[in-house]
Amino acid sequence: MMSSQHVDLTEATEIHKLVKAKKSIGIHWGTYDLGSHFYLEPREKLPEFCKNAGIDSERFTTINLGETWIIEDDAAKETKI
Numbered sequence: 001m002m003s004s005q006h007v008d009l010t011e012a013t014e015i016h017k018l019v020k021a022k023k024s025i026g027i028h029w030g031t032y033d034l035g036s037h038f039y040l041e042p043r044e045k046l047p048e049f050c051k052n053a054g055i056d057s058e059r060f061t062t063i064n065l066g067e068t069w070i071i072e073d074d075a076a077k078e079t080k081i
Helices: 009-018 041-053 074-080
Strands: none
Touching: 009 041
């Protein structure tokens, strides 16, 4: 139903690898219960899919509802030193 607007875990991990992402964050999990699976399933299964795709789980993650995620730019870190 949502395949034209969203990707599944297999597609998400493949996109992460194709674009050579340093970090990825899964969004929209648990926002709407529109899928044929339990609404938290994508978040719960992401580590397994990352492992199977050879992606370090620290490089592809989710955050808790309402949580803020701050990533420092590597270049900014270097200029602070």
